[in-house]
Amino acid sequence: MGRAPCCDKNGIKKGPWTPEEDHKLMTYIQLHGPSNWRTLPKNAGLQRCGKSCRLRWTNYLRPDIKRGRFSFEEEETIIQLHSIMGNKWSAIAARLPGRTDNEIKNYWNTHIRKRLLRNGIDPVTHAPRLDLLDLSSILGSALCSPPLFNLSSLLGTQAILNPEMLRLATTLSSLKQENQEIFLQHLQDNQLLSSLVQNEVSLSQANQFQNPVQEPTSSPFLCPTQLMQTDVEGLSCQNSLQNLVPSSWNDCLVSKAPNFVSCNTNPTVPDKLAENSGFQPINNSCQNYSIESVLSTPLSSPAPLNSSSTFVNSSSTEDERESYCSSLFKFEIPEILDMNDFL
DNA sequence: AAACGCCGCAACCGCCGAGGT
DNA sequence: AACCTCGGCGGTTGCGGCGTT
Structure with a gap:
C-alpha cells in the first residue's frame, strides 16, 4: 500500500470549491506564488490539503487556462499525440497551450474515445478494432x-x-x-x-x-x-x-x-x-506524418501542430468532427479476401 | 410536472519517481 | 541504504445538469 492519503485528517474539507476558497487561493498564489503546496493551505487560511489546492489551481484557477470547446485543431492534435504517446495526458497537455491534462483526459474519455469507438477505431491502438476489421x-x-x-x-x-x-x-x-x-x-x-x-x-x-523459434535472424x-x-x-x-x-x-x-x-x-x-x-489506419499520418513535427513544437507555441489540416472551423458540428474522424481512420478490405465467412 | 437515465466534468485517490536527510 | 516528503500523474468517482419518457 502507498502512504496514507493526505486528506484523511479531520478538519480537512473535501468536495467542490466555494468562490471564497477560490478567492483565498488565488490571492495567496498571486502574492506568494505556488511554492510549497503542503504549507500553502495553512498559510492561505484554507481548510484543504495541499494536493487539493494544487489541483484546483492547475486545473481551474490558473490564469492561462483556456476555457470552452476544443477546436478542431486541438482535437486533431490530441488524436495525433495520443497515437504517439498514449495516455500521457500531461505530455499532451504540454503541447496544447491553455489546456490541462485533466481537461484533455476528460475530453478524450467523453468525446473522442466514444467517437472513435463508433467509427470502429480502437481508441487505444488507433487501429480498426479486431472484432470489426478484416483478416x-x-x-x-x-x-x-x-x-x-x-x-x-x-x-x-x-x-x-x-x-x-x-x-x-x-x-x-x-x-x-x-x-x-x-x-x-x-x-x-x-x-x-x-x-x-x-x-x-x-x-x-x-x-x-x-x-517460430527457428526463423532466420539474418533475414x-x-x-x-x-x-x-x-x-x-x-x-x-x-x-x-x-x-x-x-x-x-x-x-x-x-x-x-x-x-x-x-x-x-x-x-x-x-x-x-x-x-x-x-x-x-491509412491517413495523412501514414503518408506525411512526422513525429518530429509534433514533438518539436515548442511548448509555448500557440500554433496548431498540424498545419496541413483543412479543418479550421472551430465551431464545427459533432457530425462534421465525426466525419473527419472517420476519414482519418479510413480503411478498406482487401479485394483478395472474402470476409463474409468471417463476420 | 415528475421520474428516470445519461453525460460531462471537477475533484479525489492511489501510486510513482525525484530529491533530500 | 533506508526512509521521508513532495510534486506529479493517470485512473476513477460522484454530483449536477440536461434530455427523454
Missing part, C-alpha cells in the same frame, strides 16, 4: 515476420477474435514458414484463401510445420512494422516499403492489400494488438 491485419503480420506474429498473444485476444479467423491465420503462418515463396505466390494469385477453405487444412496439420527483409519502429525520423511508410521491401512484397503488401501498410509510428504504445496486427 488483413493477421495476414499482414503473418507475412511480415514470425517473431512479431505472436500467436500466443493473439490467442489472448480470442474473446474478440473470430475463431475462424484465428485458425486461418495460424494456418497461413505455418504455411508461410514452410515455404515462403510458394505462399506468396499463392497469395498473389488470389488462390490461397479459397484453397484453404475448400481443402479444410486442419490446424494440427499446419502446426507440424510451425517453428534481409524487414516487416513494415519493424520499419516504422525504427523509422521515426519522419520517413513515410510508403517510401520505407518501396526502398526496403522486395518488389514482390510491395506487390503483395501494398498493391493487393493497401491497408497492410504499417504506419506504426508509436514505439511507446505497448499494444500487443497493434504490434501483432501490423495494421494501422
Whole structure:
C-alpha cells in the first residue's frame, strides 16, 4: 500500500470549491506564488490539503487556462499525440497551450474515445478494432515476420477474435514458414484463401510445420512494422516499403492489400494488438506524418501542430468532427479476401 | 410536472519517481 | 541504504445538469 492519503485528517474539507476558497487561493498564489503546496493551505487560511489546492489551481484557477470547446485543431492534435504517446495526458497537455491534462483526459474519455469507438477505431491502438476489421491485419503480420506474429498473444485476444479467423491465420503462418515463396505466390494469385477453405487444412496439420523459434535472424527483409519502429525520423511508410521491401512484397503488401501498410509510428504504445496486427489506419499520418513535427513544437507555441489540416472551423458540428474522424481512420478490405465467412 | 437515465466534468485517490536527510 | 516528503500523474468517482419518457 502507498502512504496514507493526505486528506484523511479531520478538519480537512473535501468536495467542490466555494468562490471564497477560490478567492483565498488565488490571492495567496498571486502574492506568494505556488511554492510549497503542503504549507500553502495553512498559510492561505484554507481548510484543504495541499494536493487539493494544487489541483484546483492547475486545473481551474490558473490564469492561462483556456476555457470552452476544443477546436478542431486541438482535437486533431490530441488524436495525433495520443497515437504517439498514449495516455500521457500531461505530455499532451504540454503541447496544447491553455489546456490541462485533466481537461484533455476528460475530453478524450467523453468525446473522442466514444467517437472513435463508433467509427470502429480502437481508441487505444488507433487501429480498426479486431472484432470489426478484416483478416488483413493477421495476414499482414503473418507475412511480415514470425517473431512479431505472436500467436500466443493473439490467442489472448480470442474473446474478440473470430475463431475462424484465428485458425486461418495460424494456418497461413505455418504455411508461410514452410515455404515462403510458394505462399506468396499463392497469395498473389488470389488462390490461397479459397484453397484453404475448400481443402479444410486442419490446424494440427499446419502446426507440424510451425517453428517460430527457428526463423532466420539474418533475414534481409524487414516487416513494415519493424520499419516504422525504427523509422521515426519522419520517413513515410510508403517510401520505407518501396526502398526496403522486395518488389514482390510491395506487390503483395501494398498493391493487393493497401491497408497492410504499417504506419506504426508509436514505439511507446505497448499494444500487443497493434504490434501483432501490423495494421494501422491509412491517413495523412501514414503518408506525411512526422513525429518530429509534433514533438518539436515548442511548448509555448500557440500554433496548431498540424498545419496541413483543412479543418479550421472551430465551431464545427459533432457530425462534421465525426466525419473527419472517420476519414482519418479510413480503411478498406482487401479485394483478395472474402470476409463474409468471417463476420 | 415528475421520474428516470445519461453525460460531462471537477475533484479525489492511489501510486510513482525525484530529491533530500 | 533506508526512509521521508513532495510534486506529479493517470485512473476513477460522484454530483449536477440536461434530455427523454
